[in-house]
Each structure stands twice: as C-alpha cells, then as structure tokens.
Amino acid sequence: MEQKNHRLLQCALEIMKYISKQPKGVSFKEICTITDLPKSSVHNLVQTMCNMNFLQKKENYNEYRIGLQCFEVGNAYLSTNPFYSVAKDIVENVSIRCNQTTHFGILNGHDTIYLYKFDSNQPLRIVSHTGKRIPAHATAIGKALLSGLSKAELDELYRNYKLEAITEHTITSLDELEKQIEEVRKTHIAYEAEESSPYVRCIAVPICNRIGNVIAALSVSFPIYQNTLNADTFKQVLFDAKRQLEAALLTLDM
Incomplete structure (x- = not known):
C-alpha cells in the first residue's frame, strides 16, 4: 500500500x-x-x-x-527565501541603472530557471518571464551558472545530452561550451550574442556563497546594436551588484 x-x-x-x-x-x-x-x-x-x-x-x-x-506553492518558494527578497531589490536597481532588462536565475539540471525578471523601458523587449526554463548552454546567465561546475561535473551533466540550437548562433559543441565556461571561471563574467534570442546580447555574472559555490547568476540583456561602451558600463554595474549580493549572503543562513 x-x-x-x-x-x-x-x-x-x-x-x-x-x-x-x-x-x-x-x-x-x-x-x-x-x-x-x-x-x-x-x-x-x-x-x-x-x-x-x-x-x-x-x-x-x-x-x-x-x-x-x-x-501559491511556487510563490511560497520565493516569499520564504530570504536571499530572494534581497536579490529582488538589487536586480531592479541594475535594470534601472542600465535601462535594460535584467534576469536573476538558478541552475536546475541542464536549464536555467528565472526566479526574477525586471523589464526596462526599451522598445525591444525580451520574451521571458519569471519561472521560465531555458537551456543553460544557450544563455550568458546559464554559462555563469555552469561555471560553478568542475570539468568532470560538466562532462557528466552533458553526457549523452544534445546541445540543441535555439538560434543559428547557439553553441552546439560541448568543447566550445567548455572553452567559454573556463573563461568565465577566470574572468567571472559570461557573454552571449543572439544565442537564445535574435538581436539580443547578454552579459552575466555568477553569484557565490560564503564557501565559493555558485548558487545563482544575474544578467543584463540588451540590443545587439548597442555599442561596446555601453557593454563596459553594464559589466561594472553587474560587478557592483555581484559584490552586494555576495555580501548579503554572508549575513544569511544559506
């Protein structure tokens, strides 16, 4: 029974x-x-x-x-998570400072799950929503999350798994994905250009807990036609937010 x-x-x-x-x-x-x-x-x-x-x-x-x-059950996950309450305000602030769409997400298997999204006033909107699941290999936020895995863990995760193309620019080679993730581990920043959405670029940073494990990531998405100077500004804003989020984690029982 x-x-x-x-x-x-x-x-x-x-x-x-x-x-x-x-x-x-x-x-x-x-x-x-x-x-x-x-x-x-x-x-x-x-x-x-x-x-x-x-x-x-x-x-x-x-x-x-x-x-x-x-x-109601799903919303309870967010309302009872103290880190989400802190992160929500910081994610919104990043969006306001950059005037671009921001996402905050976690890794679940092969996918990124968006825990929070804040839209900008830009005419080009990102088609996504809180709770959306998207393949991690196709997004900057996903690559930032995957950077928390060792090479052995990454190989195990993608064993017998096909990297599907969402757009013509999506990475479909595990070797290339591992190469990019290794760079993220060194620089603490991940990039994407039209890999998940046409005409959209994305920059993301991993968020680490007190022992250095990647537990979340934060990204800024913006039109492909915006110049490099804007991207440099966005990176600085993201690094500022990363420091704030990781400092907040030190005060929480997580």
Missing part, C-alpha cells in the same frame, strides 16, 4: 511538471501516455488534483492546465 501511494504521488508530480511546460494545456489522453498507471487510476488522480486546484480543466474541453494552487 505504501509503495502504491508513493507511486501515485510520483505520478502526480510528473503530471504537474509536464503540464507546466505546455501553455496551451494537455488532453487527458496525453496525460495517460506519461504515466504507467491504468486509465481509471489516472482519471481518479487527475480529478483529485483538480478538486485541490493543482490542475484546472478547460471549459468545454477535455484538456487540463496548471491550477492556482501551483502558483
């Missing part, structure tokens, strides 16, 4: 993770394909998740999307 309940919980979490990546919703038939449970068990599980507002059934369709309870 205990093993059965464990399996049901695992399936429920897998369903939520899968549906969270499908903005248009998922059919019941598709949900059945991602579990190895009998159809009747999946139906009961999905119904329970809907009753508890973890899933929401689309009216007049046999399709499901993430429910409001998932938002």
Whole structure:
C-alpha cells in the first residue's frame, strides 16, 4: 500500500511538471501516455488534483492546465527565501541603472530557471518571464551558472545530452561550451550574442556563497546594436551588484 501511494504521488508530480511546460494545456489522453498507471487510476488522480486546484480543466474541453494552487506553492518558494527578497531589490536597481532588462536565475539540471525578471523601458523587449526554463548552454546567465561546475561535473551533466540550437548562433559543441565556461571561471563574467534570442546580447555574472559555490547568476540583456561602451558600463554595474549580493549572503543562513 505504501509503495502504491508513493507511486501515485510520483505520478502526480510528473503530471504537474509536464503540464507546466505546455501553455496551451494537455488532453487527458496525453496525460495517460506519461504515466504507467491504468486509465481509471489516472482519471481518479487527475480529478483529485483538480478538486485541490493543482490542475484546472478547460471549459468545454477535455484538456487540463496548471491550477492556482501551483502558483501559491511556487510563490511560497520565493516569499520564504530570504536571499530572494534581497536579490529582488538589487536586480531592479541594475535594470534601472542600465535601462535594460535584467534576469536573476538558478541552475536546475541542464536549464536555467528565472526566479526574477525586471523589464526596462526599451522598445525591444525580451520574451521571458519569471519561472521560465531555458537551456543553460544557450544563455550568458546559464554559462555563469555552469561555471560553478568542475570539468568532470560538466562532462557528466552533458553526457549523452544534445546541445540543441535555439538560434543559428547557439553553441552546439560541448568543447566550445567548455572553452567559454573556463573563461568565465577566470574572468567571472559570461557573454552571449543572439544565442537564445535574435538581436539580443547578454552579459552575466555568477553569484557565490560564503564557501565559493555558485548558487545563482544575474544578467543584463540588451540590443545587439548597442555599442561596446555601453557593454563596459553594464559589466561594472553587474560587478557592483555581484559584490552586494555576495555580501548579503554572508549575513544569511544559506
């Protein structure tokens, strides 16, 4: 019985993770394909998740999307994280000083997850949002996060993993990715040019805890046509923010 309940919980979490990546919703038939449970068990599980507002059934369709309870649980992660409260103000300040979009994120497997995004007043907007997941190899913020891994850890992470191209400029060679990450380790700054979004450049810095482990990263994104002098200014602002964030970490129990 205990093993059965464990399996049901695992399936429920897998369903939520899968549906969270499908903005248009998922059919019941598709949900059945991602579990190895009998159809009747999946139906009961999905119904329970809907009753508890973890899933929401689309009216007049046999399709499901993430429910409001998932938002509440996810928001609790940020509201109970003391570092996020400090980082939020600093990320906003970087955006204001640079008049560009800023992102603050963490590494999760092969991906970067944006914990916070602050938009600028620039006409060219970055298509992203808080909670978005994007391949780490395709972004400056991802490369900054990956710089916290050793070469052996990086090789293990990307073993049997294909580096997919998001744009024609995305790095798809592990050797090239490792070369760039090694440079990030030396300089503490990462770069990207149209690797995740056309016409957009990005600069990022890793954020380290008191023992030197990379736990987050902060980036500034800006149009490709802006000159090098602006990029140099952005780097200085990022390094200032890095010092502030790492100083704040010394005062927190993290």
